[in-house]
Amino acid sequence: MKFYPQIFWYYFIFQTVDLSVQTAFKNDQWKCNKSSKTCVRVLDGVQKNFYYPSEDTCRLICGEGSLWPQINGETKISKNITAIHPSQISFNLENKIYNNPGVKQYLNDIKDIFITKLFTYCGNPCKKVAEKTLTINVHVNSSELSLSWETNEAYCLQISTTGEQLDGKVEVSIRAETVFGIRHALETLSQLFASYEIIDENTKEMANVLVMISSAQICDQPIYKHRGLLLDTARNFMSIDTIKRQIVAMGASKLNVLHWHITDSHSFPLDIPSVPQFTQYGAYSKYKIYTVNDVKDLIEFALLRGIRILIELDGPAHVGYGWQWGPDFNLGDLAVCVNKQPWNKYCVQPPCGTLNPVNPNVYKVLAKLYKEVININPNQEAIHMGGDEIHMGCWNSTQEILNYLASKNMGQTTKDFLNLWSGYQSKATETYDQQVGHVDSKVILWTSLLTKPEYIQNYLDPKKYVIQTWVPSTDPLPTDLLQLGYQLIVSTKNAWYLDHGYWGGNNPYYKWPTVYHNRIPRHANVLGGEACMWSEYVDDNAVDSKVWPRTAAVAERLWSDPEPTNTNVILPRFLRHRERLVKLGVRSDVVTPEWCSQNEGQCNNFLP
CATH class of the missing domain: 3.30.379.10 (Chitobiase/beta-hexosaminidase domain 2-like)
Structure with missing residues (x-):
């Protein structure tokens, strides 16, 4: 020696x-x-x-x-x-x-x-x-x-x-x-x-x-195939460095899907070279744009950390800025109700905007958009098309749409509304399949009126569509959809919606034990789940601490889904992981005074 x-x-x-x-x-x-x-x-x-x-x-x-x-x-x-x-x-x-x-x-x-x-x-x-x-x-x-x-x-x-x-x-x-x-x-x-x-x-x-x-x-090995974080960069733009920090933390926590809600009615920051009008009319500024190279770089960066990027192109609602240029280019109204006031009559939050399902040019533009996204990420097995929060007040107040309904002997009932909506969805899905060159890709949609158990089988094929549920833990909807044969991604609204607590109304902040103890069904058709960070009240300066370490609690639930146990037993490991995230440059929120960390068991009545 x-x-x-x-x-x-x-x-x-x-x-x-x-x-x-x-x-x-x-x-x-x-x-x-x-x-x-x-x-x-x-x-x-x-x-x-x-x-x-x-x-x-x-x-x-x-x-x-x-x-x-x-x-x-x-x-x-x-x-x-x-x-x-x-x-x-x-x-x-x-x-x-x-x-x-x-x-x-x-x-x-x-x-x-x-x-x-x-x-x-x-x-x-x-x-x-x-x-x-x-x-x-x-x-x-x-x-x-x-x-x-x-x-x-x-x-x-x-x-x-x-x-x-x-x-x-x-x-x-x-x-x-x-x-x-x-x-x-x-x-x-x-x-x-x-x-x-x-x-x-x-x-x-x-x-x-x-x-x-x-x-x-x-x-x-993981229990769930889909272990995700949704990041919304449309309400408030987030830099590439900020997104990479989330990816680093995800990799350290063994999450495997970054669900990128990249466009909304507020802004369209995704640069589409074949349709430059999207960012010209829709980006907050020329400095708040994601180029093709930016997205490809993020896809490669994420893959090396065991993560795939799932791009969401929301529609037919949640569009607006970035789609209002149709009349200037002789394409008619691609979107209707854009920034229409009073907003609460036409959408769920300002600014309003909904795609025009009766304008055939919408699907021609969607074809270009889908083609560009497929070229950026050719290995993407599914596309997220959004599909939630359609407001009947918009389409029912648009004369062009009312004329179309009349020509088809349709009125303004819920059934007529669903037929119009499902018609858009069918055409959008067909357009995507044409661009990708096959019909094997899955389409993910948020739960909505269209996905209610009494309607969904009339409009959405369970072999084609995956449903992402965003209902409270007490809602029977996930169980009902599983019984109908649909595959699910679960985002429990009263535990995994990380933006809650910053809104008005009855939307409390969910502390990490609440996040951790939320369990989703173990079922062959439950692909997994996602934590969701919507960005109405978050940007580069706040996202890390609002997402982490709570999303790490989701990560353990989706990887190993351990049996319920006392939070104080879990806490030392959780704190250790939080410190790792901090060392990796993630500005992870603190969950306890350091004295409690150094004196295990002495803060049991104080900790959440």
Whole structure:
């Protein structure tokens, strides 16, 4: 065994759970109370070999550990820890499939993200105090590089350690069907690291040491296929950097769908080169536009974090600015009721606007819009067409539409209204299928009058349409739609609508325990769920703290759907994950005073 005098006085002995350390501050020590399974801060200044040098290192092995979301499968994690510096990590690609350049590039890219993340978790400077090496052996079976509802995201991860305390070898074996399973395994592995502060013997400055679990066996897979966050960037524009922060946090939480509500009646910021009028008439400014390259960059950025981007092009309601140029180009009114007042007679919120279903030019413009979006994201298995909150007052006050109804011997009854609406939906879907070149793509629609159980089968084919429900947890609608054979994405309105609490009326703010304990049906036709961040009252400056860490609570519900348990049991892991998000640059909201974090169990009557 080699001897390293320069680090002897502040180095861990990692052979067992009993640790001996000289840290930067003698009172920055922690012990694990084995009976209560809590980390306890030690303030007596007396160093003992079973103390841990930081809260992070204690939480790594104490109680429920540090993993978020909770593993859904086999889990064996030792209480032993060893020091590893990120520069001492190498990857071994074990299979001939890596001759596929796309697979090899993806794995190299996620490897770089993993190493960068460990440097971030360690802190600056990150001190190397041992010669131990870490080899990560990666075995993947499939060359599939597109992410869909049918992608296998399961993985198995094994960690073993050999050799002396200061040198030796750690080996990690990761096996998965797809590269996305490998990515999730690396996410889990990164959460088995923690750091603590030391005083560098040479520089006399503060430094950081990274440690990891020395032995583990984990097999894991998600329960739900669709684990999403909706982000609305139409009411208030959000920058590319802001969207990327949400994606980083999503990847760290193992969510896999960013539902991008990119257009609405307020603005149309998506640049469509074949129809430049959309942004010319609809963007808030020339600086608040998403170019084709912006969207492609985000799609690639997201895919490397195990996330696909689902673009929503809302209609026939929730359109307005960006569609009002038809008369100037001899195309007639593409949208009607645009900014019509008093707004509450024609729409659910200002500014009003609804597509004109009787103008054939609408579908010609939609064809160009769909074609551009397909070219931007050719692997998208579904398109979200919105489809909610159609206001009868708009169409029923538009003379062109009334003339059309009269010509078809239709009136202004609910049935006539639904026939007009479903006619639009059929033409829009047919237009999309023509542009994509097949009829296999799914169309997602929000629940609405059209999707009520008594109407839906007359208008929407369950083999074609996926319904996203946004009703309260007590509403029977999801169960009714499942009985009719429809696939669902669930966004429980009274738990997962993260914009609530900032509106007037009876829309309370949902604290993270409410978010966490909301459960959705386990049914073959429930694809999963989404948290929703509508942006009437959020922009670049506020979105992180309103979305995180509450959306991480949704992530665990959708990944492993654990049985209900006391919030105080979950809290230490939740706080640990929140701190990871902060280190990754996400301005995640605080959920408890730090004193409560450092004194587990002492705030039980105070915490939500």
